[in-house]
Amino acid sequence: MAYGTEGYTAPPRAQLLRRDLQMLPAWYCTTDGVTNILSQNVADDTLWLQQMSTSIGLQASPIAINRLQCRHSSYHPWGWDFDLRGRLLNACVAHDDLPQRQQIATLHKLAHRRMSITLLDRLGEVIDMEFPPRSIEASSVEEIRHFNSLYPTCYIKAPWSGSGKGIYRVLDDNSRNFATWAQGIINRQGSIMCEAPLDKIMDFAMEFTCSGGIASFLGYSIFTNDSHCSYDCGIIAPQCTLMQAIDTRLRQPGLLDALQKNLCTIITELIAPHYNGYLGIDMMLYNGHDGSVRLNPCVELNLRMTMGAVAVIIADRHLAKGSTATIGVSYYKSPQQLKAAIASASASNPLRTANGKIASGFLPLVPTYPDSRFLAHLTVLPN
Numbered sequence: 389m390a391y392g393t394e395g396y397t398a399p400p401r402a403q404l405l406r407r408d409l410q411m412l413p414a415w416y417c418t419t420d421g422v423t424n425i426l427s428q429n430v431a432d433d434t435l436w437l438q439q440m441s442t443s444i445g446l447q448a449s450p451i452a453i454n455r456l457q458c459r460h461s462s463y464h465p466w467g468w469d470f471d472l473r474g475r476l477l478n479a480c481v482a483h484d485d486l487p488q489r490q491q492i493a494t495l496h497k498l499a500h501r502r503m504s505i506t507l508l509d510r511l512g513e514v515i516d517m518e519f520p521p522r523s524i525e526a527s528s529v530e531e532i533r534h535f536n537s538l539y540p541t542c543y544i545k546a547p548w549s550g551s552g553k554g555i556y557r558v559l560d561d562n563s564r565n566f567a568t569w570a571q572g573i574i575n576r577q578g579s580i581m582c583e584a585p586l587d588k589i590m591d592f593a594m595e596f597t598c599s600g601g602i603a604s605f606l607g608y609s610i611f612t613n614d615s616h617c618s619y620d621c622g623i624i625a626p627q628c629t630l631m632q633a634i635d636t637r638l639r640q641p642g643l644l645d646a647l648q649k650n651l652c653t654i655i656t657e658l659i660a661p662h663y664n665g666y667l668g669i670d671m672m673l674y675n676g677h678d679g680s681v682r683l684n685p686c687v688e689l690n691l692r693m694t695m696g697a698v699a700v701i702i703a704d705r706h707l708a709k710g711s712t713a714t715i716g717v718s719y720y721k722s723p724q725q726l727k728a729a730i731a732s733a734s735a736s737n738p739l740r741t742a743n744g745k746i747a748s749g750f751l752p753l754v755p756t757y758p759d760s761r762f763l764a765h766l767t768v769l770p771n
Contacts, residue, residue: 527580599664665693
């Protein structure tokens with residue numbers, strides 16, 4: 389998305405992530421028709437999907453990119469960008485089956501991190517609550533330094549980035565590394581977002597879907613990030629369990645419901661006319677200076693499928709009643725290390741299903757290949 393045009397070559401590790409997790413859509417794809425998932429390893433993925441169909445009831449089939457030509461389909465990627473559209477066109481996918489360039493340009497604009505400021509401003513017009521310090525969009529290193537003088541050790545973020553790659557904490561705004569990084573982002577993307585640091589208690593999100601110009605609430609997700617602000621682990625549980633975990637800490641009855649309803653209205657107005665698919669709004673509980681627990685209702689907008697939405701759907705479709713699980717994505721230094729980790733987790737916590745639902749144990753959520761390094765996995769927690 390940040391590249392803003394066709395012809396982008398992803399770094400090798402990002403390409404490997406895309407390949408290793410390519411079958412993750414099997415867990416959230418629609419169940420009311422034939423679903424094909426684009427695959428670079430059709431033989432391996434066919435075998436894995438057959439096994440998952442037998443044990444858990446997944447219904448999907450892999451398809452190679454050279455089989456997309458001369459067939460009309462509806463495409464639902466993790467997220468749209470110019471490069472994906474270009475790669476599908478190169479595979480002879482019909483123009484009419486894909487978003488047009490202007491539609492992608494509109495999504496590119498909506499995915500800019502300044503949208504979080506817009507959403508917070510709109511919420512401030514309709515909800516009476518204590519909001520966090522207002523973020524700014526800076527166009528120079530000096531503007532960042534001024535913001536950091538007001539909010540020491542602030543965060544600066546690239547307007548478009550993913551998996552924590554475009555986030556920098558300003559520990560020393562006189563360092564050469566800071567100035568080089570910040571100026572590079574400004575040169576490439578035109579500006580940079582500055583956010584005040586908050587004393588975080590909990591990360592969570594509200595997940596939504598947009599269809600036919602209307603936004604609908606999908607559910608809550610609770611997750612943790614690693615030290616690089618990348619997704620680390622999420623909770624798969626009934627919605628009532630997740631809401632209770634948030635409300636117990638927040639202690640502001642009715643606030644979550646008010647946010648949910650107003651965000652549906654705002655998203656319907658600003659985003660749903662231009663986008664069909666999933667989106668997530670990351671939020672945060674944090675300690676206020678007066679010792680109270682406060683809420684940042686929009687840390688950022690993710691205009692794409694999210695791991696939080698995956699967790700919500702798995703909880704609804706595939707988790708046994710009364711169970712709670714964790715979902716994570718792990719990287720291993722070698723394929724051998726990955727295989728050893730699977731073997732150890734499976735031996736100590738064997739998978740058990742009941743009536744086609746995951747009742748206990750450890751489960752890889754994707755097949756593994758001879759050179760796999762990334763693994764999406766689920767672990768049911770003891771009751």
